[in-house]
Amino acid sequence: MSYIPHFYPVILAGGSGTRLWPRSRKGHPKQFLRFNGERTLLQESYARVDPLAPPDHVYVVTNHRFLEQVHQQLPAVPPSNLLGEPIGRNTAPAIGWAAVVLQQRDPDAVMAVLTADHIISKVDAFRRALRAAVDVANEGRIVTLGIEPTEPATGYGYIERGKPLGTWHGFPVYELVRFTEKPDRATAEAFLRTGRYSWNSGMFIWRVDRVLEEIRQHLPALYEGLMRVGQALGTPDERAILEEVWPTLPNTSIDFGIMEHVQEGAVIPVDIGWNDVGSWEAVYEELPKDGEGNAVEGQAVLIDVHNSLVLSDGRLVSVVGLSDIVVVETEDAILICPRERAQDVRRVVQALKDRGWEDYL
Known part of the structure; x- marks a missing residue:
């Protein structure tokens, strides 16, 4: 399996995993734990994309306190690719920071936002879906992988799909109509009856220039802060500027801040044996x-x-x-x-x- 050109997986690994206490602790949260295997959830996340991108194309965003644990578990990833947040500010700043770093490295970069605390049992299907998503993203769309729902769960966001856009690598791709945060039970049941909804997997694929433009439009305060961080990259003041700017950034999720407003989005419904290991x-x-x-x-x-x-x-x-x-x-x-x-x-x-x-x- 060949590497995908200009492809950069970004693994989010800063969560606290409070619903898996007492094994998951603030100093050793669930992404660093093993469940039913020899590898931790973080190591599994890396292994899934290993055939698609070289190690120096993989980035991990985590809390600065976890940098050493990430390095120990993923020794092949260059330390410079491990981005340590000064404090947790939710997913939009974390993703935006990675996008700024990647834009400076490769203006044609396509970024896949992945999480370090999921189980995916159908790995081949997942990899094919990522290849499809990259192709769609290169046409200018914001792409998300939608999980086919098995029940009217209230713990996930829901994605409504619209007209078909075509088929890539064997995967039908649809227009993204609406992104709804965790609904109540009755609403979730109504969603499932339509047959048009998928669960939000939290996995997104986009060109970095496109997502930064979305941040500029919908989260201007975040964009302004990210530009300051970007200007300091590679300078002696890089970390000092990051630590100054980071606490001022809006504490918002990419779901709420961007995905609920996207106009040219696409969803790829997938059956990849997904479990978010949330409890x-x-x-x-x-x-x-x-x-x-x-x-x-x-x-x-x-x-x-x-x-x-x-x-x-x-x-x-x-x-x-x-x-x-x-x-x-x-x-x-x-x-x-x-x-x-x-x-x-x-x-x-x-x-x-x-x-x-x-x-x-």
């Missing part, structure tokens, strides 16, 4: 099960236990007579909850913050 329920779905429907890692004794997730980092865990639960044991904390309440784990993290129990975050 312990999502982890349960990915792991192999025993005959009772239990997903188990580490030492555990289960008696009359069904359809549960039991993970032990060291100590023996015993469970008797329970079903549909999550048990996660770590060195200093244990989580127990019903699987259906897995999304509420973030409330535990908030409670720890409220109590000042920083050592457990």
